[in-house]
Amino acid sequence: MPLSPRATLLRDLVLGVLGTAAFLLDLGADLWAACQYVLSGHYLWAALVLALLALASVAMQLFSWVWLRADPVGLHGPQPPGRCLALLHLLQLGYLYRCVQGLQQGLLAWRQEAPSEFDLAYADFLSLDISMLRLFETFLETTPQLTLVLAIVLQSGRAESYQLVGICVSFAGISWALLDYHRALRACLPSKHLLGPGSSVIYFLWNLLLLWPRVLAVALFAAIFPCFVGLHFLGLWLVLLLWVWLQGTDFMPDAGSEWLYRVTVATILYFSWFNVAEGHTRGRATIHVVFLLSDSVLLVATGMTHSTWLPSGVPLQTWLPVAGVCFLLGLALRLAYYRWLHPRCSWEPDRVDGARSLLSPERGSQLPQNRRAAQLAHTFFPKAKGAAASPVKGEANGVL
Helix, strand or coil, rough: CCCHHHHHHHHHHHHHHHHHHHHHHHHHHHHHHHHHHHHCCCCCHHHHHHHHHHHHHHHHHHHHHHHHCCCCCCCCCCCCCCHHHHHHHHHHHHHHHHHHHHHHHHHHHHCCCCCCHHHHHHHHHHHHHHHHHHHHHHHHHHHHHHHHHHHHHHHHHCCCHHHHHHHHHHHHHHHHHHHHHHHHHHHHCCCCCCCCCCHHHHHHHHHHHHHHHHHHHHHHHHEEECCCHHEEEEHHHHHHHHHHHCCCCCCCHHHHHHHHHHHHHHHHHHHCCCCCCCCCCHHHHHHHHHHHHHHHHHHHHHHHCHHHCCCCCHHHHHHHHHHHHHHHHHHHHHHHHHHHHHCCECCCCCCCCCCCCCCCCCCEEECCCCHHHHHHHHHHEECCCCCCCCCCCHHHCCCC
């Protein structure tokens, strides 16, 4: 039975609070780890943690600022002056400002007995932007941080309490961001295929199970060859960036900021699949899986030939087989998800893509929807070839 608008808003409010708390918890874990590295004399490790944190934060503020400037004038209603907004982003507080703004709008709509169409649509608009920013931050900061921590644990042969906390928080945060992003994109589907509890669990698990082997392979190589892992990342990242560019992405409002998006997507592709172009993506997704699997196998094989350099207490004989089983299980769950649980819908070409229309009764004019999220949803989910296309046998066009 579908939820009422107020029940949906309450659920989204709870998820928004949890997402913001997860972001702050992950930030606290990173700062705690950096402080511990400084106190123990490992200044390089602390510098790497802070550098990854700073780079990801700058990129996230840039995305947020570019999107705000590209939004129609008056869409967001009363806001701080432009200089104050710019200062917030300069102080790396733009994302938290958006989280607070989203929670305020959701609470405002929830308090109404019958929420207006405009308030519901605007709450969706803000939520979609927050979900995209959270996903970008996850792969620009959380996933590299997790790889770094695992490499340090492998190199030192032991795991401190703050490192274990960081590993658990990172894995949970990554899978949560992927699940939240996928759920947000489903809200843009015309047929409103929401993610149920069973589908959510499967989606959460296959992302977690496929990500763990990739992170472990890179961490193992980084622990044994710390001077070469940067070259490996740069070489692979350039290839992936070229691949993204050749697919002709058109996501950001201008050509300059489009490269920020391409750089971010190339980083995501280094760890996981991310679809950026329309069309039948099954072949591209298969190529990417084979490419990453081959690279991971090479990294592990190279690392195992020099595994004697690692401390004797590192249980690689247990970790690597478990990682292999996780990969196979994750791949099976992924195939099962896209075979039976992935939504298939037809997009109506003469209507604006999105969940709700931002129509303000007070102004009597239609405002643009969150076309950023709608565009990605249009890319991630299938387009049926005609109204008579079968919803079951339709070709999958998404994150297979």
